[in-house]
Amino acid sequence: MKLLEYPDAEMMMMNLADTLAGELKNALLTHDTASLAVPGGTTPGPIFDSLCSVDLDWSRVHVMLTDERWVPEDSERSNTRLLRQRLLVDRAAAAQYMPLYAKAETPEEKLPELAADLDLALPISVCLLGMGADMHTASIFPGADRLDLALNGDDRLVAMRAPGALEPRITLSAAVLNAAISRHIVIVGTEKRAALERAQQLTPSEAPVAAILNGATVHWAEK
Numbered sequence: 001m002k003l004l005e006y007p008d009a010e011m012m013m014m015n016l017a018d019t020l021a022g023e024l025k026n027a028l029l030t031h032d033t034a035s036l037a038v039p040g041g042t043t044p045g046p047i048f049d050s051l052c053s054v055d056l057d058w059s060r061v062h063v064m065l066t067d068e069r070w071v072p073e074d075s076e077r078s079n080t081r082l083l084r085q086r087l088l089v090d091r092a093a094a095a096q097y098m099p100l101y102a103k104a105e106t107p108e109e110k111l112p113e114l115a116a117d118l119d120l121a122l123p124i125s126v127c128l129l130g131m132g133a134d135m136h137t138a139s140i141f142p143g144a145d146r147l148d149l150a151l152n153g154d155d156r157l158v159a160m161r162a163p164g165a166l167e168p169r170i171t172l173s174a175a176v177l178n179a180a181i182s183r184h185i186v187i188v189g190t191e192k193r194a195a196l197e198r199a200q201q202l203t204p205s206e207a208p209v210a211a212i213l214n215g216a217t218v219h220w221a222e223k
């Protein structure tokens with residue numbers, strides 16, 4: 001794992017947007033299409049605000065989330081809602097969005113069709129992940145019901161319920177995240193920095209983020 005420390009979060013978000021854009025442009029030089037996986041939650045909004053206006057051929061880019069909360073798209077908890085408001089706008093509105101949510105009571109009902117659609121966009125060219133202070137990444141949570149499947153199975157997508165998650169989740173598996181050509185993790189604050197350091201001493205079952213640290217670049221700013 002490589003750790004990049006930034007003087008402040010604003011600079012980090014702009015830098016990271018540039019890095020992701022550069023990697024996408026490179027991928028498009030040698031492939032017809034490229035894919036970008038991004039997290040939801042509270043951290044990545046400012047990255048999306050910069051990335052969405054980058055001049056690249058977005059029509060050849062598949063955009064997907066690393067994970068989704070099983071709530072309707074108009075819910076404030078929806079990661080898709082965040083993407084539609086802040087990433088899939090401006091030039092990036094031309095990207096092809098691969099949803100991880102479809103209208104149904106439970107993620108299990110839609111999982112096979114969502115997973116089949118994803119195949120078009122795998123392996124991921126550029127992957128950005130977040131991390132919670134509880135050391136979850138994507139929606140791979142400590143104590144989750146299908147933790148072993150998400151960490152060690154071959155499935156691309158896993159439906160999850162966990163004590164630390166407010167609603168059912170659907171998440172890309174560690175296998176899919178680790179197959180990404182480039183992997184970045186963005187974290188802000190001293191609590192998450194301490195959690196990252198703790199995770200490096202723990203097993204992936206105790207600290208799921210540990211499963212995807214090898215080969216990743218972690219971007220950190222205190223505030």
Ligand SMILES: O=C1O[C@H](COP(=O)(O)O)[C@@H](O)[C@H](O)[C@H]1O
Pocket residue numbers: 038039040041042043044066067068069079129130131132133137138139
């Ligand atoms: O629930 C989630 O949490 C993580 C971390 O979110 P943050 O609000 O602490 O930045 C996020 O990476 C994930 O995509 C999201 O579903």
